[in-house]
Amino acid sequence: MTWVIMIIMAFFWILLIFYSVVTIAGVWYRIKYKEPKKLAVYPSVAVLIPAHNEGIVIEETLRAMARLTYKGKLDIYLLDDNSKDETANIAKEFAKVFSRIHYISVPKGTPTGKSRVLNYGLSISQSDYFIVYDADNEPEPNALEKLVEVAEGTKNAAGAVGYVKTKNADANSLTRMIGLEFQVFQLLMQCGRWALFKLGSLAGTNMLLKRSVLEELGGYDVYALAEDAELTVRLTAAGYLLPVVPSSWTWEQEPEKVGTFIKQRTRWLTGNIYLLEKSIFDLSHWRGRTFVLSLQHVLTYLVFVLLLLFSDVFFIMSIAGYELPNTEAPLLILWFMSYIVYTGQLLSALVIDRNVTLKNVIFIFIMYFTYAQLFIILLIRSSSVYVWSRLRGKTIAWDKTRRFKVQKEELP
């Protein structure tokens, strides 16, 4: 038992140091960040928007797409994956008015999901680059332009990744915490990893890629549920870079109900377990910069949650009066420091994004005890879903995230 605890302590130390260094590097990168230079000629870009029953949000999305300012050739493809609601009518109306907006009906096929739809979108379009936006996204008008400028200005770049902000952060406590989490993991950690290891990871939306690179890699993996994470590993293994552009913003809707959140994150986590399994059998995932990426996956999706679970077990045991084994390790202060690092990351993200408010600060102090604990449920749920589907030899179906009607006039 003592040895188990010592190993856990060692992982605690590694995690604390790793995340502390990445946080500081992320803050440093953001402070020193300079806007990209304008290009003489802008390459052609296809915007791909996979959509399945997105009637609630698609009008606002297309409105934002029509506002995109881009000096090169731009075509926007709404890829309708057999929607049964208003999606097609709304998209067709925009396509009727604007020459660069196109409505595309995607033929039925299996396995269902975003990867297959994106592969179809690539097959019917032609451009130097393509950019993916989820159907609930409202990018800032200059978001695309900034990504292209950075991608073109970075040697050996496969594209570039932007920042995903939460548009319904004020809806309730859950969306506020998701928004805060995104500020840390979507941006601060991304910036830190880029500054330290030249590593970027695709976020599934607001991500620009060179068409030729994706063709070279054989397109999207249609069985991957976290297609962005899976593609990131392949791109990194092939030696490409994915620069992070913190000033390219898109606004995304996040789940407003715990049930929806758990369903969405189970899919993400299951997708990452699929990726972990794939990595075990592919040695290219454990070399050079890809090693850091794979290690970060294991640390985030497995080790962190397991440590959280252990820390909870110890906490409950000590409250219940059980005597913990004598480990010669300062458990109490280690636990305290993990709380400080976690909260420090969130606070850093607030500061860098300039949204320090009393409400946000109160939330970050309680997130370790509330929001972070949800990830234990998620790991157990997604592991069991994954193992069960592997035992039955079945493909896990794509679980679409439910959208909510947002009551707002304009984004900030």
Added chain:
Amino acid sequence: MKKNLVMCILILLIFVNGYAIVFLDLPFSLLLLIITGVSMLVMTVLHDRFIFLYAIILILLYGAFLTAYAFINSLPSETQLLLIYNHLLFTSFTLAFWILLNFIKTIGYENDQLNHQIQLLQKYNGQTNILTVSEFTDQATWALKSSERHNEEAWLIEIKISYENKRAQKNLQESFEKIALETIREKFDLVTSIDRSIYFLLKETNEKGVDVVLERYQQNLKGELNFVNPIFKVRKEKVEDMSHLSKLMEATT
């Protein structure tokens, strides 16, 4: 008033924190006092972009030092708890001081930004940067006076959008405005909009020049929009003076 209250609370918090560091007699009290004193000086002179970076590095490093100390000396839980109190005092002091500095500097920046934004808001319209009606009127007064003195012509073009479908109307109007800006002579002619009408004021030109602008405008629109038949009505008028311009624009609103 609210900001003043927040600042007073922060100053009070810093004093209470400092008092606790001095008089609670926790382990490393003297070290803590030295670090906080030096930090106050460093944070005051640092560029505001780096103050938080400094604060977070210090908080993490001090935590790492206390953890390592507890590990090397195999401290019991009770002593670890004292170290945790020590770190909490340090963290709250550093953060409160950083917030205070940030608060003071933010007020200064906000003031500059607000002044800048007011100037912009007074001149340009939201998404497309065409002139606001008041700015258009102001600039037109000067332009028409100048044309009158130089015995030159000035023309008003009105583009009235007749597309009825509400869903894409907002974007359509923005496209019309954006293309209008791309069509005119930059920093010379003027553009504004009222409801669903776009107005161009073209200086030092004649009817032939107006037709050239209109032709270019329609060509630019074709590049952006899919309509085969025009979805707008055009009216062009030679403008005599400011009152004439006001009447022409009032006639449609």
